[in-house]
Amino acid sequence: MLSLSRCTARSISLRALRAHHTQRPPLNSVTEHDLAHFAKFLDPPAILSTLPPVSLPADELDQFNNDWMGKYHGSSTTVLKPKTTQQVSEIVKWCNERCIGIVPQGGNTGLVGGSVPVKDEVILSLANMNKVRSFDPVSGILVADAGCILQSLTDYVAPHNHIMPIDLGAKGSCQIGGNVATNAGGLRLLRYGSLHGTVLGLEVVLPDGTILDQLTTLRKDNTGYDLKQLFIGAEGTLGVITGVSILTPPAPQASNNVILALPSFKNVLPLYEIVKRQLSEILSAFEFIDRTAYDLAVKHGQGRALSDQEVEGAECFVLVETSGGRREHDEEKLADLLESLLEAEKPLINTGVLAQSPAQFASLWALREGVTEAVSKEGKPYKYDISVPLSTFQEVVDGTREHLRSKGLLGDHAVKHVIGYGHVGDGNLHLNIVAESYTPEIQDALEPYVYEVVASHRGSVSAEHGIGAMKTHALHYSKSDVSIAWMKKIKDLFDPHGIMNPGKVLE
Ligand code: FAD
Ligand code: 2HG
Ligand code: ZN
Numbered sequence: 001m002l003s004l005s006r007c008t009a010r011s012i013s014l015r016a017l018r019a020h021h022t023q024r025p026p027l028n029s030v031t032e033h034d035l036a037h038f039a040k041f042l043d044p045p046a047i048l049s050t051l052p053p054v055s056l057p058a059d060e061l062d063q064f065n066n067d068w069m070g071k072y073h074g075s076s077t078t079v080l081k082p083k084t085t086q087q088v089s090e091i092v093k094w095c096n097e098r099c100i101g102i103v104p105q106g107g108n109t110g111l112v113g114g115s116v117p118v119k120d121e122v123i124l125s126l127a128n129m130n131k132v133r134s135f136d137p138v139s140g141i142l143v144a145d146a147g148c149i150l151q152s153l154t155d156y157v158a159p160h161n162h163i164m165p166i167d168l169g170a171k172g173s174c175q176i177g178g179n180v181a182t183n184a185g186g187l188r189l190l191r192y193g194s195l196h197g198t199v200l201g202l203e204v205v206l207p208d209g210t211i212l213d214q215l216t217t218l219r220k221d222n223t224g225y226d227l228k229q230l231f232i233g234a235e236g237t238l239g240v241i242t243g244v245s246i247l248t249p250p251a252p253q254a255s256n257n258v259i260l261a262l263p264s265f266k267n268v269l270p271l272y273e274i275v276k277r278q279l280s281e282i283l284s285a286f287e288f289i290d291r292t293a294y295d296l297a298v299k300h301g302q303g304r305a306l307s308d309q310e311v312e313g314a315e316c317f318v319l320v321e322t323s324g325g326r327r328e329h330d331e332e333k334l335a336d337l338l339e340s341l342l343e344a345e346k347p348l349i350n351t352g353v354l355a356q357s358p359a360q361f362a363s364l365w366a367l368r369e370g371v372t373e374a375v376s377k378e379g380k381p382y383k384y385d386i387s388v389p390l391s392t393f394q395e396v397v398d399g400t401r402e403h404l405r406s407k408g409l410l411g412d413h414a415v416k417h418v419i420g421y422g423h424v425g426d427g428n429l430h431l432n433i434v435a436e437s438y439t440p441e442i443q444d445a446l447e448p449y450v451y452e453v454v455a456s457h458r459g460s461v462s463a464e465h466g467i468g469a470m471k472t473h474a475l476h477y478s479k480s481d482v483s484i485a486w487m488k489k490i491k492d493l494f495d496p497h498g499i500m501n502p503g504k505v506l507e
Contacts, residue, residue: 024498027101029120030078034098038080041090046128048079064123067116068109068170069381071438072469074117076103081128085203085211085242088124092240092499093209095122101502104236106178107149109170111372111383112468114182114235118503124240126177132156133243134217140248141200141217146177146241162248165192169369177241183233185464187369190425191284191323192249195232202228203243207495215243230490235466236501238494252284252323254330257364258338258354259306261314265290265394267348268318271341272390272424274348275320278337282330285321289421290397293371296417296434300377302370304363310351318424319368371421375432379416382433382442384450387460393420393429396453400431400446407445415442428463451477472507 035054038047050058065074082088095102101121108115117123126147133143137160144153150171154164166179168186178184180202183195192198201216214228231238262268272286289297294317298305305311324330338352355361375381388396397420404410404418415435422430431450435442454461455477462471462478475484484506491498491506 025099027119027121027499027502028099030100030122034094034100035078037094038091041087042080042082046081046083046087048081050077061123064105064108064125065116067111067113069111069376069383071380072113072116074103074123075120076117076123077120079105079123079125081125083128085129085205088129088205088240088242089209089211091122091124092205092207095499096208096497099497099499101499102240103501104177104181104240106147106175106181107170107173109174110178110182110468111385111465112462112470114466114468114470114501114504115178118469121502126175126240126242129177129242130175135160136217137162139217139219140250141245142248143201143215143217143243143245144176146175146180146203146244148176150174150176150179157248158251161251163251165198165247165249166195169372176244176246180232180241180244181234181236182466183464185423185426185428187285187287187365187423189423189464190286195246196229198247199228199232199244200247201245202231202241204228204231204239204241206239207497207500211242212239215245217245219247233466235468235505237491237505238500240500253325254327255284255321255323255361256330256334256355257285257319257321257361258334258352259364259367260318260320260341260352261306261310261350262316262318262348263313263350265316268316268393268424269390271318271348274341275337278340279320279322279333282322282324282333283320284323285319286425287319287321287368287422288316288393288424289319289368289371290316290394290419292417293375293419293421293432294367296374296378296419297367297370300370300374302374303366303368304360306353310353313350317367319364321365368421371419371430371432375419375434379434379436380438382435382438382446383465384431384433384446384454384461385463385465386429386431386450386454387427387463388429388454388457389459390424390427392457393422393424396420396429397431399453400433400450403449404433404442404445407441409442409445412436414439423464426463447474448477454478467505469504472503472505475506 064079103117103121103123105115105125129145129147131145135142140162167188203215204212322330401418417434419432422428451474460478461474
């Protein structure tokens with residue numbers, strides 16, 4: 001009976017179909033027979049299933065089937081939680097032979113629907129692969145299981161005076177494997193660059209179950225094609241990342257931050273130029289939130305509100321962080337900057353609020369990092385994570401608001417807010433449309449409108465969150481037909497049966 005559902009039986013026709021990546025045969029559902037196989041090498045607690053003999057109630061799988069925003073919903077019957085790379089390999093090999101789709105899942109904090117099934121694929125959770133494998137305090141090179149939570153790695157390297165090169169609001173839940181799989185950007189990219197640079201090696205289980213061991217700890221290694229780069233940002237469509245080797249920078253001896261209140265968005269760019277010039281090597285973040293984003297963060301208890309006087313007349317805010325080697329030196333530079341900004345003939349800022357203690361430092365950051373959380377508490381968010389020229393940030397936000405108004409969709413019972421925030425230093429705008437509920441009318445008004453705006457600026461439809469299930473149809477706004485055709489060839493080469501995270505990245 002098993003051989004009937006094995007996709008190997010269809011390999012001849014498959015070969016003909018491979019040229020047409022989208023026409024693969026359908027994937028199979030998990031059966032009791034598959035569970036019996038998994039039980040040969042996984043402990044009972046590692047198999048969560050609504051199927052017999054496990055027979056859990058469906059709601060026990062809700063946290064795995066539904067995404068962080070409550071926007072994307074899968075209907076998987078089975079979640080597997082392996083503890084070792086070998087177990088991951090056994091699972092993937094079996095699923096490949098049986099043509100069962102697999103969704104690798106980290107902390108399930110992704111914002112593009114990539115971490116939950118589109119149908120009933122098996123969810124392969126990395127949560128039980130959470131050990132640090134090695135850390136060298138001299139080089140700062142950390143090797144860890146993919147399921148380690150980002151915050152726990154930050155805590156692990158801190159006593160050795162190192163920090164992770166990546167930081168983001170989801171750090172308490174997201175996993176390093178998920179960060180690598182999405183090539184997450186976050187709040188430190190301006191200083192430490194992207195994971196394409198800081199990840200030194202990966203261990204990956206390929207779609208046929210082969211373990212690709214590239215977990216090296218070398219800073220320099222020019223030995224032909226750098227295969228690991230393919231898995232950074234592949235969102236689980238080419239294999240399961242099981243181990244990560246990453247370069248952690250030394251912890252800065254001094255960190256400061258300040259929130260600057262600006263009367264107009266027009267001032268952001270000239271301000272960025274001045275801040276870059278004056279702070280030079282100690283500038284480590286330049287983040288922006290517009291007034292509505294700030295108000296929502298305050299309304300939903302993210303960070304400490306500034307005083308009425310400090311926010312009066314502010315159209316937007318910029319958070320500047322410095323990280324350097326000598327406290328007095330950095331504080332002097334920041335104080336000089338503030339003085340020159342406030343005393344300028346035509347000041348670009350209304351005021352600046354400087355953190356005076358670690359608690360205030362964290363509170364100012366919370367105002368920026370907490371916007372995502374605040375938006376989710378306020379309503380249902382439509383999230384566009386785009387790269388466009390800095391000079392167009394405000395135009396894109398205002399244009400979207402006007403567009404929705406012209407469609408009669410702005411108001412208490414449809415779209416409540418259109419907000420902009422993000423990583424100015426990286427040219428990355430987060431355009432969030434906060435609605436009362438997800439509706440086809442709002443969806444149709446936003447797309448392709450937003451993507452056409454992005455394309456008109458030769459921007460990217462995904463600056464850092466990825467494509468997931470949300471933007472497969474929009475990939476062509478940022479990638480040429482030739483690029484997409486080569487991406488499909490790569491996908492087919494690694495995963496001819498299309499089992500790895502089906503329906504994500506590529507249609
Ligand atoms: P998941 O959400 O579980 O998965 C994301 C994708 O990666 C899926 O396609 C999944 O299949 C794949 N995947 C996960 N683990 C593996 C693995 N081991 N092997 C192969 N594929 C895998 N993103 C940013 O870029 N910058 C930010 O500043 C940022 N801030 C955020 C703030 C908040 C409050 C939230 C909720 C999200 C934020 N995100 C941000 C988005 C998200 O946190 C990141 O994309 C994060 O890297 C996802 O990690 P995760 O472990 O939760 O992965
Ligand atoms: C951030 O920069 C994250 O805060 C999340 O990338 C952005 O929620 C969003 O749209
Ligand atoms: Zn971001």
